[in-house]
Amino acid sequence: MEDMVLLADKNSKAWDFAMKIQKYLVKAKEFFIPLEEVSINYFRNGESGVHIPENMRKKDVYFIHDSTKNPQNWWVELLLIKDALLSASAESVTFVLPNMLYSRQDRKDKPHVPISSRALAESISHSLKRIITMDLHAPQIQGFYPSNVPLDNLYSFPEAIRHLRKHHFEDLNNLVVVSPDAGAAGRTKTFLRKLVNAQEDSAIKHEYFFALLSKERSKPGEVGDMQLIGDVNEKNIIIIDDIIDTGGTLCKASEVLKKNGAKKLFCYGTHGIFTNGVSELCNCFDFVMTSNTHHQEFPNTEVVDVTPIFAEAIYRAQMGLSIS
Incomplete structure (x- = not known):
């Protein structure tokens, strides 16, 4: 579909994951989605830089992230990529997060500690269309996300x-x-x-x-x-x-x-x-x-390989079908 894009970092393991999703949709659904690259680089002081070479204007973008990255980089890159896509007038942004990091920190197990999974939800959810993930450590984490940003928890x-x-x-x-x-x-x-x-x-x-x-x-x-x-x-x-x-x-x-x-x-x-x-x-x-x-x-x-499950979820989300 011309108004839909898969997006991933070509230099990360998310690229192979995204390619498998793309191939599954072509084979199983005869549904082709372009796969575009986001370029992520790191400055000498450790800060992350993001560049999306292709035009994302009026596109429904599904960004597929790599959970094997350093968790702090993983979090910051979500924020930067969302900002870049919204600034580029993308029609909608969906995060595909195969492994939701920080999900084990879902409650206060002692005084004076943050609920990190809630902090993540509050920081990344604004202006997103939805989030697709798999086998959350604690399903109640879905409640940390606003009702207008559904969090789809797939099962492997x-x-x-x-x-x-x-x-x-x-x-x-x-x-x-x-x-x-x-x-x-x-x-x-x-x-x-x-x-x-x-x-x-x-x-x-x-x-x-x-x-x-x-x-x-x-x-x-x-x-x-x-x-x-x-x-x-x-x-x-x-x-x-x-x-x-x-x-x-x-x-x-x-x-x-x-x-x-x-x-x-x-x-x-x-x-x-x-x-x-x-x-x-x-x-x-x-x-x-x-x-x-x-x-x-x-x-x-x-x-x-769980990419078929993610591919089905992306297809259903785009076509307005039930994911559950």
Whole structure:
């Protein structure tokens, strides 16, 4: 469409993500959207500079950002790119943020600290048309955004389950879907329901179960005691989480699960940050899955491509169709 543009930094990982969205829309919808470049440079003092070479006047612009960037640069670049697009008389600006940074700071956990996810919402939402993201750490973050700027929280589970059924079908029988903590129980049960629904038309039916790990965290990044609620004896396990950061919680969980008789261990985290790498995780689990929302090149990890989900959301948003 001539009045619609995908925009991304060609020198970032968002460019490949945007290209996959563009290709999907051409193949699945026969719907071509031009992909244009935003040039981002850094001055000697660390300040960011933004330049958009192409004319954006009267265009509906979908800017796709790279969440592997330094979080502070990521935030500032959103502000600068929005300002540049509005100054260039773009018809509308939509942010496509595969991984919403600062989403773990969604409440005051002690006195005299900011609610950073709210501060982000207040700073970037003005004059936007909408924001499209995936697997928010806390869905209530949507409430920080004004009603005239919808925040669409997409779910990666359809593609993750498709990947599991294609590459690990035999391992799915007698599978326990485990929540890493009480806060993730709702997300984990949703994954379990979708896993059950995915086999409706299959001749082979698997049995699935649910279990929960209860943990105490002494301070950020450190996991204390962990207890298992549920039966995992002689069963395969998959742990579902939205973010894999250091992997400490998952490695501690693997110890508890193995002590309780678990067989094969798998894990899936939508946003694979992997601040400590993946070596220890791969030693603890038979396979580690993540998506390309925060894509980094690590050996021995399986990456689920979620660009089809984003492409569908962009198409539906532009055509005035339901996204939910």
